[in-house]
Amino acid sequence: MRTQIAIIGAGPSGLLLGQLLHGQGIDTVILENRSADYVLGRIRAGVIEQGMVGLLEEAGVAARLHGEGLVHGGTEITFDDTRHRIDFKKLTGKTVTVYGQTEITRDLMEARAASGAPTIYEAQDVTPLDFDGEKPRVRYRKDGKDHELACDFIAGCDGFHGVSRQSVPAGSIELFERVYPFGWLGILSDTPPVSDELIYINHERGFALCSMRSHTRSRYYLQCSLAEHVEDWSDSRFWDELKLRLDKEGRERLVTGASIEKSIAPLRSFVAEPMRFGRLFLAGDAAHIVPPTGAKGLNLAASDVHYLSRALVEFYREKSSAGIDHYSGRALARIWKAERFSWWMTTMLHRFPESSGFDRRLQHAELDYLVSSSAAAVAMAENYVGLPY
Ligand code: FAD
Ligand code: PHB
Numbered sequence: 001m002r003t004q005i006a007i008i009g010a011g012p013s014g015l016l017l018g019q020l021l022h023g024q025g026i027d028t029v030i031l032e033n034r035s036a037d038y039v040l041g042r043i044r045a046g047v048i049e050q051g052m053v054g055l056l057e058e059a060g061v062a063a064r065l066h067g068e069g070l071v072h073g074g075t076e077i078t079f080d081d082t083r084h085r086i087d088f089k090k091l092t093g094k095t096v097t098v099y100g101q102t103e104i105t106r107d108l109m110e111a112r113a114a115s116g117a118p119t120i121y122e123a124q125d126v127t128p129l130d131f132d133g134e135k136p137r138v139r140y141r142k143d144g145k146d147h148e149l150a151c152d153f154i155a156g157c158d159g160f161h162g163v164s165r166q167s168v169p170a171g172s173i174e175l176f177e178r179v180y181p182f183g184w185l186g187i188l189s190d191t192p193p194v195s196d197e198l199i200y201i202n203h204e205r206g207f208a209l210c211s212m213r214s215h216t217r218s219r220y221y222l223q224c225s226l227a228e229h230v231e232d233w234s235d236s237r238f239w240d241e242l243k244l245r246l247d248k249e250g251r252e253r254l255v256t257g258a259s260i261e262k263s264i265a266p267l268r269s270f271v272a273e274p275m276r277f278g279r280l281f282l283a284g285d286a287a288h289i290v291p292p293t294g295a296k297g298l299n300l301a302a303s304d305v306h307y308l309s310r311a312l313v314e315f316y317r318e319k320s321s322a323g324i325d326h327y328s329g330r331a332l333a334r335i336w337k338a339e340r341f342s343w344w345m346t347t348m349l350h351r352f353p354e355s356s357g358f359d360r361r362l363q364h365a366e367l368d369y370l371v372s373s374s375a376a377a378v379a380m381a382e383n384y385v386g387l388p389y
Helices: 012-023 036-041 050-058 063-068 088-092 101-115 235-245 248-253 297-318 322-349 357-372 374-385
Strands: 005-008 028-031 070-072 074-079 082-087 096-098 124-129 137-142 145-150 153-156 174-189 199-201 208-212 218-224 259-273 280-282
Touching (some): 005 012, 005 124, 012 028, 050 096, 050 297, 082 088, 174 235, 199 322, 208 235, 259 322, 297 322
Parallel strands (some): 005 028, 005 153, 074 199, 153 280
Antiparallel strands (some): 124 137, 137 145, 174 259, 208 218
């Protein structure tokens, strides 16, 4: 089998890249090691920047997002039991859209199926080969048989645990990492959200976030220790702890109910440099991770795909390798800004086990500055709604 671009991973990065390239007449084959249902079962991001909305429009998959997504013009930040609003629309002229990653993935999967472009699910032992030469290949097993896919380029869109980054010789890649001493315990429930906008809460018991997927479906997170087990968190224990971290109005308005998903995610900052190795490109979580506090993970995956899709179109249309030569540098410049913002939001809002009284006073001063200085609020809002591509 042969294709122009072999894409490893059918998460949002791989599917969006496939759809954008398909629109430009470039052939792709996607190899995914899980089943389609498994991929759709992962509950992850929920906040979409305008830049990503534009890419989904370009890919022809934004109809449901425009119908069902919730446009938010601001967010709330609570500390000292008091809520403060950061007005994105007023400060930057931009908004964000709340629409789940699961729904984006579903929309992209359906569009790909309709286009007839192949996705091979449950492909085992996917291995990128010979990407340092002119004739890269990807080997995989399916239904007990070995296969080989010849291609012009390989796009490694296979997430943090994927094979693409791990296939690069250790001496050719540099890794930067910070692991945070806590995780997020998240639940999804069919209950109305506690507020019309997201609420980010700094509390002495730990961070909490009130988010949503629709007017009838809520997503809540609690900072938890990495030693916690999800089985030890009954729904009632979760709601009781959330109430302790909410402000008075939130406590009164909170509607509780049975959870439909509950999981713990560790928090990490991670960047791999560069993002191109001959004819192999990394995109999305395969190359970088941000802690979710800035809502940047999925949006960064989309901006990588934006740069990579344009670079590949330029390569085939104009026979120019300028775009692919600049891909890594362009993507990394944006990634490090999102890394900084996500680290800053995480540091400002969480309780660190080792923090001293001095650290906590500084954190309080930072929050106070954010809600009392318009310059600080603009800086936060600009980053949250997304820097230009
Ligand atoms: P992924 O979504 O990880 O997709 C990679 C795909 O590659 C997967 O389908 C995987 O099965 C497949 N794959 C892996 N290995 C192989 C292999 N060897 N061969 C073939 N296929 C393979 N971001 C936010 O903004 N807000 C959040 O609240 C948030 N919560 C998150 C919670 C968790 C638990 C995680 C892991 C991430 C979260 N993120 C969040 C980040 C966001 O979901 C990611 O940035 C986004 O999923 C990146 O998309 P991706 O396509 O690059 O990677
Ligand atoms: C979510 O809704 O899952 C969500 C929203 C904002 C974040 C992180 C996660 O910062």
